[in-house]
Amino acid sequence: xxxxxxxxSRSWIYPTVILCANGFFSTMRPSEAFxxxxxxxPDKNLTIEEVTNQIFPxxxxxxxxxxxxxxxITDYARYKPIIILQGLxxxxxxxxxxxxxxxxxxxxxxxFYGMVTATEVAYYAYIxxxxxxxxxxxxxxxxxxxxxxxxxxxxxxxxxxxxxGPRPExxxxxxxxxxxxxxxxxxxxxxxxxxxxxxxxxxxYWSLWWAxxxxxxxxxxxxxxxxxxxxxxxxxAAAYNGAVExxxxxxxxxxxxxxxxxxxxxxxxxxxxxxxxxxxxxGSLFLxxxxxxxxxxxxxxxxxxxxxxxxxTIATFQIAVNLxxxxxxxxxxxxxxxxxxxxxxxxxxxxxxxxxxxxISTQFLIYxxxxxxxxxxxxxxxxxxxxxxxxxxxxxxxxSTDH
Numbered sequence: 001x002x003x004x005x006x007x008x009s010r011s012w013i014y015p016t017v018i019l020c021a022n023g024f025f026s027t028m029r030p031s032e033a034f035x036x037x038x039x040x041x042p043d044k045n046l047t048i049e050e051v052t053n054q055i056f057p058x059x060x061x062x063x064x065x066x067x068x069x070x071x072x073i074t075d076y077a078r079y080k081p082i083i084i085l086q087g088l089x090x091x092x093x094x095x096x097x098x099x100x101x102x103x104x105x106x107x108x109x110x111x112f113y114g115m116v117t118a119t120e121v122a123y124y125a126y127i128x129x130x131x132x133x134x135x136x137x138x139x140x141x142x143x144x145x146x147x148x149x150x151x152x153x154x155x156x157x158x159x160x161x162x163x164x165g166p167r168p169e170x171x172x173x174x175x176x177x178x179x180x181x182x183x184x185x186x187x188x189x190x191x192x193x194x195x196x197x198x199x200x201x202x203x204x205y206w207s208l209w210w211a212x213x214x215x216x217x218x219x220x221x222x223x224x225x226x227x228x229x230x231x232x233x234x235x236x237a238a239a240y241n242g243a244v245e246x247x248x249x250x251x252x253x254x255x256x257x258x259x260x261x262x263x264x265x266x267x268x269x270x271x272x273x274x275x276x277x278x279x280x281x282x283g284s285l286f287l288x289x290x291x292x293x294x295x296x297x298x299x300x301x302x303x304x305x306x307x308x309x310x311x312x313t314i315a316t317f318q319i320a321v322n323l324x325x326x327x328x329x330x331x332x333x334x335x336x337x338x339x340x341x342x343x344x345x346x347x348x349x350x351x352x353x354x355x356x357x358x359x360i361s362t363q364f365l366i367y368x369x370x371x372x373x374x375x376x377x378x379x380x381x382x383x384x385x386x387x388x389x390x391x392x393x394x395x396x397x398x399x400s401t402d403h
Contacts, residue, residue, distance in 0.1 A: 034241055036225035037234040039106065050103055052226050052360070053353045058107045059222065060347045062114030064340040067333060070118045074333070082122035089116040121333045194334060202267070203331075205381065206315050209274045210335045212374050213281075215342035217308045220285065220367055223351070224301055226360045232294040244298045251302055252309035259313045266318055268389060273314065275379030277307040278371055285368035289361055346370075 038044065039051045046055070074082050089112050096109035198204050228241055264270075284304035288297050319331060349355045350366050358366070 032245070034225075034234075034239070036229050037239065037241075040229075044101060044106065046103065046106065048226065048229070051106075052223070053351065053357065054103055055106045055110055056222055056226075057347050057352050058110035059114045059117075060218070060340065060343055062111040063117050064337070064344050066115050066118040067121070067337050067340055070115075070121065070333070074122045079122045082119050086116055086119035086122070089113070089119065121336060194330070203319060205271060205378075206318050207331070207335050207338075209278075209374070209378060210312070210315050210319070211338035211342060212377075213278065213308060213311065213371075214336065214339035215346065216281075216367055216370050216374070217312075218339070218343050219346050220301075220304065220364075223360065223363060227288060227364060228294065228297065230360050231292065231297050240298070244301065248302050248305040251306040255306050255310040256313045259310060259317075266314070268386065270314065270318060271378050271385055272382035274311060275375050275377075275382050277311050278378060279375035280307045282368050282371035282375055285364055285371060289364040289368055 036048075036051060039046050039055070040048055070082065093109055093112045093116060096105060096112065100106070100109065198207065225241065228239070232239065234241075281304050284300040284307070287300040288304075291297055291300070316332075319335075346366075350358050350363050
């Protein structure tokens with residue numbers, strides 16, 4: 001029996017296949033590239049202004065509202081129930097999209113889609129609970145590649161529950177503290193865990209990029225179809241949105257897969273990569289703003305998505321490899337929460353009619369400027385890091401020569 005358990009715990013094929021299948025089928029949505037024309041077409045008969053300013057923002061707001069409850073529940077209930085909840089959310093989303101009509105119904109559809117995206121944290125955290133640390137880089141590449149998922153050695157789920165205080169035998173003969181309310185205990189433990197996670201400067205900077213870039217990426221993904229329809233209206237021109245999304249997914253999959261095989265000193269080169277590829281993202285967004293050519297707009301989007309997927313894959317395994325198993329959902333969830341706060345600010349300020357309500361082309365100018373700031377932060381930080389390491393190396397070499 002023990003031999004059987006040991007053999008099964010070393011086998012990564014079964015969990016990899018299951019998680020790959022889940023990731024593949026949950027993200028295979030070929031009609032999504034035509035969502036804006038569909039909502040503005042005769043089936044739903046909504047205006048572009050209603051779609052842009054009243055319907056799409058609901059996804060951001062509901063994602064933000066649901067993310068914290070979801071990752072707190074994930075920390076308690078673990079991953080499988082949340083993944084099942086994600087599946088149910090998908091079903092309701094598509095039923096509403098197919099059969100419901102009107103602004104309110106489509107806002108409800110966006111709410112359930114916000115629930116779907118909020119529960120993605122359970123999927124990515126679950127992956128790292130069933131794979132050993134030495135495989136994180138490669139498995140993250142597989143995961144991102146298949147969902148744009150996979151994971152490998154399986155462990156008993158029952159082994160992941162942790163004792164967060166002194167063990168009973170350590171408390172024998174000691175005075176017992178006054179019990180705290182359950183909600184208060186959860187909040188106190190949560191704040192301690194977060195403080196410990198972000199006390200690592202390396203984790204802090206990778207998480208900062210995650211939050212900033214993911215906010216911008218989600219904003220671009222949410223409104224790219226509106227820009228495409230503005231550059232080449234689908235009712236009067238041939239639309240290649242689906243083909244472009246397919247190519248973008250393939251490029252993102254290829255770059256994510258490649259990350260699993262890149263051998264670099266990420267402590268030295270990681271922040272430089274964040275700065276360079278964020279600058280490429282900024283350039284792609286500026287291209288989409290300044291060009292009137294739909295093909296150039298498509299090309300900018302392909303470059304933007306490939307660069308982001310490359311970097312988010314690196315950031316994910318760099319954070320995971322420095323965390324204990326119990327904190328994956330917490331860290332990933334909190335990073336996404338910060339990203340959503342930033343994205344909500346962008347939505348209210350730039351998109352929503354209660355804010356500036358900018359036209360779609362100007363929005364992409366703002367997004368390009370936003371990624372320029374991100375690139376500047378990490379390029380300056382990487383130059384400082386590399387210079388500091390070289391200075392320490394030179395000093396150490398000089399000291400050894402003197403001796």
